[in-house]
Amino acid sequence: MTTTDPSPAAPRERVVRVLPDEPAIAKSFDYLVPATGGDQVRVGDRVRVALHGRRVGGWVTAVDVEPPAGVTLRPVAKRSGRGPTPDLLELAGWAAWRWAGRPASFLRTANPERVVPSLPAAPRRPGAAADGVAAATVPGGIAEQALAARAAVVRVAPATDPYPVVAAAVRRGNALVLCPTADRVAGVVRRLRRDGVPVASHPRDWALGAAGATVVGTRAAAWAPVGDLAAVVVIDEHDESHQQEQAPTWHARDVAIERARRAGVPCVLTSPCPSLEALGWGELLARSRSDERAGWPIVDVVDMREQDPRLGMLPPPLVRALRSDARVVCVLNRTGRARLLSCAGCGELARCERCEAAVSQPASADTLRCPRCGEERPIVCLHCGKTRMKARRQGVTRVRDEIEALVGEPVAELTAAGRKADAPAPGSRVVVGTEATLHQVGRADVVAFLDLDQELLAPRYRASEQALALLARASRLVGGRARGGRLLLQTFVPHHEAVQAAVLGDPTRVADAEAERRELLLYPPVTAMAEVSGPAAGEFVGALGVPPGVDVLGPSDGRWLLRAPDHATLCDALAATPRPAGRLRVAVDPLRI
């Protein structure tokens, strides 16, 4: 390195490069570290520096740099403690390119929540940890095989415990384990502790992980420092909570894969229904067809084409389940009382006076409300003046009322917002709610999807994968077929691949159909896409021009879609385009298109 050190013994002033913790400032600046304390400063450290008349936080990105000529260096104002390790600084640079963001936004995620003056001593690893063995688990053989493969996807049925993959990873040393939810993290942490493995729960135990322990956390833990990282595991890689919703829309699975690659350690993904992205990346390992199938519940498909339309969403198979003593969860992804109404007299569809959209009846009110413009009006037919409406597409509230009348006992309604104050407790035998219900209910005997077509036929390119993911989540509530777990699927398209995948316990039904469709329609992962929106979107797309290989689609609703043959082409084009002033959202790998 460049040094002008006069004598090796004398403490010397050092020059460090600092990236300010201000995502809007994409530039680094050089500062002096006084001779006293120069030995302690290291790459990744958190510092405070003077910048343009104010103090900002930042990270040391390099030490002993050659400052540009002609600038007067100011001293670092304060060293505030430890920050992301050098490998994470480099990873943040890569992620900034990959998701069209700023390195500082990733480094914020990689930073400890509170100041860490120094790292604790690394805990000692005891002897070989015992395998945790629960009901049905991945055989240890597959787990070991996956780690040996170094880039593998372990497909495990919903009721099959993926913990042996984690156990196999920690046998190799300190692992990084990413889970989709906080309660999955808590479960893995508890079992690793029981097995005597030194564990750091991210973000609370940031320093312990940096010192050297197995780190377990949700998405953000993809950015946790891990001392002596030996393996990376992503649980439920298909789960959308691994992707950040706000831009930069980074995906923990993809960060984990890149991180493992750079560190030269194995990376294993687990999922009951691996994404096409995962399948295209690593070697697929699964149990025998019969073992995997046993981990999916019994699936009753109710072909709605054959049901009496007057029975609405309550055909005989569902009524039988509701009238049994089984604990039943009914899922309907429509809130409110009714989402589509028509006049009981003349049959005219109820629409908004102002904007003509179909109006709905909210759960709480005896009025009609336009979901598009918010206009509200009394329940009166604009065509004939009658005040009685028929619910043509019922919402959760209305269905709950009907089911309660049917079973003659309290039925709880659950929504994403939680239980309604005046409603029966969720401890009731029958529960009705949106898909958020699946997060709030621990166990059930039957999960019934009252209108699965809403998921199967949703106008989103990932609808099929998302529908199977939903069925997998429901399957966890009821357990595998051995335990008697059942799903009841009401659909007009019983031969849809997502329905068949659940019936057969074979996710390749969806993967194969989807792979073919994406090839045909040029959707990811066959291509790489980004969605550009916000007031400054037009200006940005204009500045982007027509880069070779990139298709610009739109605008539609003020949003543009960019499509390229691969991420390198897409991300290079995005990186080469300066951002205009004004609000702009660039979402690489958008989920909902």
Add this chain to the structure above:
DNA sequence: CGGACAAGCTGA
């Protein structure tokens, strides 16, 4: 980001 400074707008 937020301060500095310059170029544009208003009022007498």
Add this chain to the structure above:
DNA sequence: CAGCTTGTCCGG
């Protein structure tokens, strides 16, 4: 032309 707003630049 002072006094103010609005915009662009740049920081070590």
